[in-house]
Amino acid sequence: IAGITQAPTSQILAAGRRMTLRCTQDMRHNAMYWYRQDLGLGLRLIHYSNTAGTTGKGEVPDGYSVSRANTDDFPLTLASAVPSQTSVYFCASSDSGPGANVLTFGAGSRLTVL
Amino acid sequence: GQNIDQPTEMTATEGAIVQINCTYQTSGFNGLFWYQQHAGEAPTFLSYNVLDGLEEKGRFSSFLSRSKGYSYLLLKELQMKDSASYLCAGMDSNYQLIWGAGTKLIIKP
Numbered sequence: 238i239a240g241i242t243q244a245p246t247s248q249i250l251a252a253g254r255r256m257t258l259r260c261t262q263d264m265r266h267n268a269m270y271w272y273r274q275d276l277g278l279g280l281r282l283i284h285y286s287n288t289a290g291t292t293g294k295g296e297v298p299d300g301y302s303v304s305r306a307n308t309d310d311f312p313l314t315l316a317s318a319v320p321s322q323t324s325v326y327f328c329a330s331s332d333s334g335p336g337a338n339v340l341t342f343g344a345g346s347r348l349t350v351l
Numbered sequence: 352g353q354n355i356d357q358p359t360e361m362t363a364t365e366g367a368i369v370q371i372n373c374t375y376q377t378s379g380f381n382g383l384f385w386y387q388q389h390a391g392e393a394p395t396f397l398s399y400n401v402l403d404g405l406e407e408k409g410r411f412s413s414f415l416s417r418s419k420g421y422s423y424l425l426l427k428e429l430q431m432k433d434s435a436s437y438l439c440a441g442m443d444s445n446y447q448l449i450w451g452a453g454t455k456l457i458i459k460p
Contacts, residue, residue, distance in 0.1 A: 279355060279450030280394075280438070327393060338446065339384075342393035 239264050241343035243328050249349045250318055258313045258346045260328030268331045269311040270295075270340065271303060273324040280327065286311055318350040353377050355451035357439050362457045363429055371424045371437050371454045379444020383415055383422045386438040388453065394438055397424070426456075434458045 244259045262269065271283040282295030286305040300322060302314045311330075315322055325347050329340040354376045363369040375383065382401040386394040400406055400415035400422060412425040424437055436453040443449060 277452055279440075279452045280448075281450070282447070338442070338448075339396045339399065340386075340394075340448075342395070344393050 241328055241330060241341060243326075243343035243346050245346060246344070247347040247349075249351065252319055252350055253317050256315045256318055256348070258315075258326055258328075258348070260311045260313070260343060261309050262311075262328075262330045262341075263309065264330060264341065265308060266330035266332055266341070267308070268338070269305065270329045270331075271301070271311070271313045272327045272329065273297065274327060274345075275324050283313065283326075315348075318348075320350045322348065323350045324348060353441075353443060353449045355439055355441055355449050357437075357451040357454045359452070360455045360457065362459060363426075365429055365431060365458055365460050367429050368425065368427050369429060369456065371426070371439075371456065373422045373424070373439035373451060375420050375422070375439070375441040375449070377441040377443040377449055380417060381442040381444065381446055383413075384440040384442070384448070385413055385422075385424045386440065388436045388438055390435070397437075429458050431458050431460070 241262045267288045270285045272280040274280050281297045283301050284303040286292045289308045292303050325345050327345050328343040331338040331340050357373045385397040387397050388394040398413035405414045410427045415422045436455045438453045439451040440448045
């Protein structure tokens with residue numbers, strides 16, 4: 238089934254630990270995105286990649302890093318987790334080009350930092 | 352600054368019609384999106400408007416007025432499965448999406 242796979246589904250980790258959230262898509266979409274969703278707030282863009290080999294910063298990039306070694310994978314790394322990074326993280330992808338960039342989202346990764 | 356406003360929560364009755372409003376302020380404008388998100392699940396695309404007017408897709412319709420910075424999502428013949436959050440997002444001149452916090456729609460029998 239075409240789509241986006243995120244892992245883990247849920248994770249609890251101690252503050253200061255390093256964590257990588259994985260995201261893989263099989264739709265051959267050029268653009269990929271990482272969002273965080275917090276209660277009472279809209280989705281906020283963390284990082285994005287318009288094509289393999291390139292990445293860019295979104296609205297809330299501090300404390301996060303990404304890489305895009307190939308078209309399919311777009312991992313998000315928290316180098317040293319802090320409690321404010323407790324959130325639900327969504328990976329998304331879209332066809333390249335401006336205009337109606339409809340996003341396809343993964344199922345989300347719920348992260349709790351204690 | 353850029354901003355999307357939509358009501359936090361709405362309640363409607365099964366079989367009825369509900370309109371969810373969204374006002375937007377973006378730097379430039381390249382369209383307005385609506386997504387549906389069931390609790391604990393991923394958002395899924397519902398509609399995209401870039402020109403003024405009404406776009407109809409089955410029980411769901413979306414309206415845009417660019418001069419007023421206003422959109423609404425109209426849901427007809429409400430079903431219990433329509434209970435979800437509805438996210439409004441405006442696309443700015445850099446093709447970046449600005450998201451509202453979502454409207455939680457509660458459907459009662």
